[in-house]
Every structure is written in structure tokens, then in C-alpha cells.
Amino acid sequence: MRAGGGQGLAVVVMAAGQGTRMRSRLPKVLHEAAGETLVGHVLAAVAPLGPERVVVIVRHGAERVRAALAGAPLVCVDQGPRDGTGAAVAAARSELEGTFDTLLVLNGDAPLLRPESLARLLEVQRAGGAGMSILTYEVDDPSGLGRVRRDATGAVEAIVEERDATADERRIREVNPGTYAFDARVWSLLGRVGDDNAAGEYYLTDVVAEYRAAALGVRAVLGDDETRLLVGVNDRAQLARAEALLRERTRARWLAEGVTMHAPDTTSIDAGVRLARDVVLEDGVLLRGACEVGEGARIGAYAVLRDCTVAPGAQVAPHTVATGKRVE
Incomplete structure (x- = not known):
């Protein structure tokens, strides 16, 4: 004590x-x-x-x-x-x-x-x-x-x-x-x-x-x-501002960790997502929930994944929409 x-x-x-x-x-x-x-x-x-x-x-x-x-x-x-x-x-x-x-x-x-x-x-x-x-x-x-x-x-x-x-x-x-x-x-x-x-x-x-x-x-x-830049959230405009700042922070973090993003401004990654090195995210990718993406995997343009697991080296086709799936 x-x-x-x-x-x-x-x-x-x-x-x-x-x-x-x-x-x-x-x-x-x-x-x-x-x-x-x-x-x-x-x-x-x-x-x-x-x-x-x-x-x-x-x-x-x-x-x-x-x-x-x-x-x-x-x-x-x-x-x-x-x-x-x-x-x-x-x-x-x-x-x-x-x-x-x-x-x-x-x-x-x-x-x-x-x-x-x-x-x-x-x-x-x-x-x-x-x-x-x-x-x-x-x-x-x-x-x-x-x-x-x-x-x-x-x-x-x-x-x-x-x-x-x-x-x-x-x-x-x-x-x-x-x-x-x-x-x-x-x-x-x-x-x-x-x-x-x-x-x-x-x-x-x-x-x-x-x-x-x-x-x-x-x-x-x-x-x-x-x-x-935003001390607290009190209305919907401030909520939208928080969303933008948090997503910018998340993108910066994963870029620093070795993830490639073809068009970062169009890429949206939730706080609970986990990405390995050398993952490639093409234009417009949305990763939601608790997605996990293995090393060297590639997510095609405009794919929307929620709570999915993508194996190392796997390829996700453009425009894929999936929830709770495993991609080998």
C-alpha cells in the first residue's frame, strides 16, 4: 500500500x-x-x-x-x-x-x-x-x-x-x-x-x-x-468531425506499419481492424468491425468487408461485399 x-x-x-x-x-x-x-x-x-x-x-x-x-x-x-x-x-x-x-x-x-x-x-x-x-x-x-x-x-x-x-x-x-x-x-x-x-x-x-x-x-x-481540434462531441457536426479525424489517424498508423493504400483518402478502416505488413488496399476499400488481414494480402478496389479474416497472401476481388467470412 x-x-x-x-x-x-x-x-x-x-x-x-x-x-x-x-x-x-x-x-x-x-x-x-x-x-x-x-x-x-x-x-x-x-x-x-x-x-x-x-x-x-x-x-x-x-x-x-x-x-x-x-x-x-x-x-x-x-x-x-x-x-x-x-x-x-x-x-x-x-x-x-x-x-x-x-x-x-x-x-x-x-x-x-x-x-x-x-x-x-x-x-x-x-x-x-x-x-x-x-x-x-x-x-x-x-x-x-x-x-x-x-x-x-x-x-x-x-x-x-x-x-x-x-x-x-x-x-x-x-x-x-x-x-x-x-x-x-x-x-x-x-x-x-x-x-x-x-x-x-x-x-x-x-x-x-x-x-x-x-x-x-x-x-x-x-x-x-x-x-x-475537437475537445468533445456535442452534436452531429462534431461527431462527423471526430469520425474524419479518427479515420485519418487510423490510416496514418497503418501506413507507418507497412500497409500500402492506393488512395488513402478513399480508404476507411475501423478502429478494431488489424492489418499485417505488406497488405495492399486498393481504391475505396472499406474495412469494418474486427477484420483481420494477413501479411501480403491484397484487397481489391471498393471491397467492403465486415468482421472478416483474410489469410496471408490472399486476394479479395474488387467490389466484394462480405460479413464474417474467411478468405483463403
Whole structure:
């Protein structure tokens, strides 16, 4: 057992929001981008960090979210009647108190987060000297996002939600995407946060003031991944943008791994697809679900494969449409 009574890393993923701007009966975090749900992308970014406990906070569409995550190594906890991100994290207290040294908190609608960015945040948090660390991004258009206000020394002074921001604060371009690391004192400090704000909600961001008042320190880590281009998904236009960015990321990854694509801009590869070296993808290939393509295989133009296995060296004819097949 480590100092403070914890045992490593715990994670809270906030997935309780209704997502009204999606105009959908489906819970926002269950909408898909690049073949995976939004919350699935977030959980995939967390997995390489090796968390000992993962809690997903649910409320709107809770049963559908629970069903979608059934079998995953996590616990779903209902947020309860109180509104706001602070209330969401507080709901995990009974599951997590006394079980961690570091608590990582993320939004469930941030599919572009990379494990490397989260690892840097944790490294800064664990280096000591701060009770709380925040992943921040500088963006061209900060509209709708919480602003990171710094003091004269450059230290984080506050995170101000847009509806509560002054005109000067709204001009700040450094924003808060909702990704934090806390030490084990977060529970006692979170208990001091109230709902005296324009929304009448319990803001997790208000715990910054509590950490500063306790002289525990708050650090910021400036992120440099694609999240700076899309902090979160709140409507269908942002979902389409996430889809495009994720597919571009996936293509770049497989090109770097030794896959040939005749027309990358027309090639679409889901997050769950696995490709070996020297695979050739002709124009317009769509690979969906959990396809596996062996070394040296060639997929003909405009083929659409879902959950298929293609043997090493196999040839898939142009315009093939197949689901769950094995191609020798």
C-alpha cells in the first residue's frame, strides 16, 4: 500500500450527460465514430495506463450504457439527482475512496484523447508538488468551453465556465477539455464545492479553488494531440468531425506499419481492424468491425468487408461485399 492509503491509479469516466444537441434517443456516449462508441474510444485510451479501478458514471440512458459496457472490467455508477461534473465524480466516492493514489477523470465524449497525453498528465501529477493537474489545450475558437485562468506567475488560478466568464476571460484561448488528475484528497475538497453559479450545478472545476486554498497546488499540462481540434462531441457536426479525424489517424498508423493504400483518402478502416505488413488496399476499400488481414494480402478496389479474416497472401476481388467470412 502506498502513501495516502491508495493502490495506484483509479479512473472515472463521466458518461451521464443527455446530449440533447445530438437530437437522438441514443445516449450521446454510445454514438459511434470510426467503428467504436465515443466512450469506447475513451476507455481504449485509458487501458494502456493500467488502471486498477475504472468507474463509469451514468444517468441518462443508464441501462443502455450499462448494457453496452457489459463484460468490460469496470463498474457503472448512477450519478444520482444532483447535477454537474462535481456531482458525477462525487458519485464514485463509495466505489473508490481509499483505493488509489491518483484519480484520473475524463469525459466520455472525448474520442480523440491519446494514451500518450494521459500518460504525460499522470507523470506531472505523480512528480509531486501539486494536488491536482489538468490537461489543457490552446484552440482557435474557445466558444462554449471552460477557460483556464492563470495568475501573474503562470500558475492555474481557476477554470471558468463560459456562462460564468467575464468578457476578458472569454478571450482566453487555453481551454479545459475535462481531463484531470487528482490526489486522494479530492474527496474531502470536493465536499466543499457548492452550486452557486449560473447553471446551479456542482462544477468539478470549482475544486481548483479548494486545492489552492489548501496550498496543495494545481498544475496544467498543455496537450498537443488532435483533441485541440475537437475537445468533445456535442452534436452531429462534431461527431462527423471526430469520425474524419479518427479515420485519418487510423490510416496514418497503418501506413507507418507497412500497409500500402492506393488512395488513402478513399480508404476507411475501423478502429478494431488489424492489418499485417505488406497488405495492399486498393481504391475505396472499406474495412469494418474486427477484420483481420494477413501479411501480403491484397484487397481489391471498393471491397467492403465486415468482421472478416483474410489469410496471408490472399486476394479479395474488387467490389466484394462480405460479413464474417474467411478468405483463403
